[in-house]
Amino acid sequence: MFTKILYLCIGGAAGTLSRYWLSGVAQRLAGGSFPAGTFAVNMLGCLFFGTVWGFFENRLLPGSEIRLLCLTGFMGAFTTFSTYMFETAGLVKSGQMIMAMANVVGQSVAGLALVLAGIAVGRLL
Numbered sequence: 001m002f003t004k005i006l007y008l009c010i011g012g013a014a015g016t017l018s019r020y021w022l023s024g025v026a027q028r029l030a031g032g033s034f035p036a037g038t039f040a041v042n043m044l045g046c047l048f049f050g051t052v053w054g055f056f057e058n059r060l061l062p063g064s065e066i067r068l069l070c071l072t073g074f075m076g077a078f079t080t081f082s083t084y085m086f087e088t089a090g091l092v093k094s095g096q097m098i099m100a101m102a103n104v105v106g107q108s109v110a111g112l113a114l115v116l117a118g119i120a121v122g123r124l125l
Contacts, residue, residue: 008069010069019079022044088100
């Protein structure tokens with residue numbers, strides 16, 4: 001169990017630092033008020049998650065610790081958006097288009113509503 005926690009910590013630290021660095025660089029390069037840093041992290045995260053998954057799935061059968069390090073630790077800290085999109089892609093691949101669209105629209109609308117609700121609650125505290 002200690003080894004798994006260690007892998008998660010190492011991957012999480014690397015993912016957090018990578019997100020912080022990339023987001024800052026992308027935002028400085030883009031300028032303006034559009035959240036280009038977050039956009040860049042989310043899109044790169046999707047590409048990286050898909051690449052790593054495809055590599056593991058088709059060419060290499062790593063131990064659970066390596067998956068924990070790369071996908072749960074690193075990607076979980078880098079961006080959970082990639083997991084959200086990976087799960088949505090799974091729905092699309094299995095022909096569940098309505099569920100895929102419900103996932104995208106539902107999480108986007110509910111997420112926005114809950115952030116706004118959380119801001120309102122936070123201001124009341």
